[in-house]
Amino acid sequence: MSLFDHYQISADISPDHAIGELLERLELSEHERVKPVNGYKESVILRRAERTICRIQWGGNTGHLTQLKTSGEGSHEVTQVLRDLVPIHKVQRVDVCDDYDEPGVFSALAGWAMTCAEEFNVKVTHMGDWYRAEKGRTLTVGSRQSPGYMRIYEKGIEQKSGQIHHARAELEVKPVKQAGWQCADWEPEKYWGVSRWSQHFASVLFGQEMEKARLHHVWSKSDTEKAFEFMLKQYGSTIARMANLKGIDYVMDRFAEIVSLHPER
Numbered sequence: 001m002s003l004f005d006h007y008q009i010s011a012d013i014s015p016d017h018a019i020g021e022l023l024e025r026l027e028l029s030e031h032e033r034v035k036p037v038n039g040y041k042e043s044v045i046l047r048r049a050e051r052t053i054c055r056i057q058w059g060g061n062t063g064h065l066t067q068l069k070t071s072g073e074g075s076h077e078v079t080q081v082l083r084d085l086v087p088i089h090k091v092q093r094v095d096v097c098d099d100y101d102e103p104g105v106f107s108a109l110a111g112w113a114m115t116c117a118e119e120f121n122v123k124v125t126h127m128g129d130w131y132r133a134e135k136g137r138t139l140t141v142g143s144r145q146s147p148g149y150m151r152i153y154e155k156g157i158e159q160k161s162g163q164i165h166h167a168r169a170e171l172e173v174k175p176v177k178q179a180g181w182q183c184a185d186w187e188p189e190k191y192w193g194v195s196r197w198s199q200h201f202a203s204v205l206f207g208q209e210m211e212k213a214r215l216h217h218v219w220s221k222s223d224t225e226k227a228f229e230f231m232l233k234q235y236g237s238t239i240a241r242m243a244n245l246k247g248i249d250y251v252m253d254r255f256a257e258i259v260s261l262h263p264e265r
Helices: 015-025 075-085 105-120 155-159 177-181 188-193 196-206 223-246 248-261
Strands: 003-011 030-033 042-048 051-058 066-071 090-101 124-128 137-142 148-153 166-173
Touching: 003 075, 015 030, 015 042, 015 051, 015 066, 015 075, 051 075, 066 075, 090 105, 090 177, 090 188, 105 124, 105 137, 105 148, 105 166, 105 196, 137 196, 148 196, 155 166, 166 188, 166 196, 177 223, 188 196, 223 248
Parallel strands: none
Antiparallel strands: 003 066, 003 090, 030 042, 042 051, 051 066, 090 166, 124 137, 137 148, 148 166
16 A cells, blocks of 8 residues: 655645644644755744654745645655645645565566566666665666656665565655646555556556556646635535525625735735
């Protein structure tokens, strides 16, 4: 079963509201201001003990959206919380992974990956020490500039966990331009379909035909316009029911109230 191992999004949510909600929803977490990166002006991280579980960044030259990011251990749980908190968001990057722990599994995964790369003429890179297996090996397929980029590596050796046969197949997806708005509700397995070669690889890996997942549609509208349209798509039926129940004037008054409480940032 695929899990989220990295989830990085931008969303129209105030940083204070995001931080407060995440502290409440992520038990045993605490927050700390840190130096921002990637052009943001402000940055806060949420920790559990010594482990960072989420980073929130905003301001600077990055526009009005707030960035929220989780990575590594525990990120599948945090991703579910982020999606519940801001169901309408733009995916900047997502990593999905599948773990295996049995003798010879790394060689089997790497062999099948190289077969797919050969069939679809995709770049392959060998990293680590392939002559001394105890040092750990990594095989990458694809380019980090393309929608899909795969890593297969010896996870148990990397983490020195004692699980010497533990291997991981991990796909990194960076939606092209504005396509990140389209995949905010995808389940982890669906991301494997973003490229023909990764779709083919996963079809054998999971023992079933994987759906093609398209991320190449280019939007001409602004992020705010797209967020508004996704909001209407997701909550349009609720708005319509309320209009039928209390009248269209009531709905419009509520929208006006929201606008007055949230002046443009």
